[in-house]
Amino acid sequence: MGAGSIGRPDLVDGGMTRGEPGATVTGMSSSFPEFPAPQPLDGQRTWTATFESYDQRNDDIYYIVDLREGDQRVARFIAQVWPSVPGNEWDGPKFVENVRQGIAKIAATGKTNTSYIGKMV
Numbered sequence: 650m651g652a653g654s655i656g657r658p659d660l661v662d663g664g665m666t667r668g669e670p671g672a673t674v675t676g677m678s679s680s681f682p683e684f685p686a687p688q689p690l691d692g693q694r695t696w697t698a699t700f701e702s703y704d705q706r707n708d709d710i711y712y713i714v715d716l717r718e719g720d721q722r723v724a725r726f727i728a729q730v731w732p733s734v735p736g737n738e739w740d741g742p743k744f745v746e747n748v749r750q751g752i753a754k755i756a757a758t759g760k761t762n763t764s765y766i767g768k769m770v
Contacts, residue, residue, distance in 0.1 A: 681710060682745045688753060693718050696756035701727060701767045708732065710748065711767055714756050728755040729763035 681703060687695035698712040709729050716724040730751035738744055755762050 682748055690757055698752050711765060712752055713769060714752060716756055716759060724759055726761035727763055727765055727767050728752050
């Protein structure tokens with residue numbers, strides 16, 4: 650099911666609620682962090698990431714990543730991350746850091762790591 654497909658534009662695939670930028674996106678029993686503040690990559694580039702969707706069957710999380718050089722966006726793409734979560738710590742700081750590091754590795758390449766295009770508009 651896609652956004653709005655059940656008459657609820659606030660729901661995304663799997664029934665998760667899409668948060669406002671900078672919010673934590675809450676799904677069934679998990680929260681997915683967003684990264685609205687620029688995250689440094691190197692001396693020139695930064696990235697931000699917005700939660701796009703979660704594939705529960707495969708435990709894949711998708712983010713829309715904006716890559717910037719200074720104030721200019723130079724790329725926008727989907728990043729697919731596979732969280733490594735100790736136990737059931739889906740809401741803990743280790744999970745958030747693991748997701749951040751996963752996105753950072755993909756952002757550093759400057760391109761997507763998946764054929765999934767999601768809701769990139």
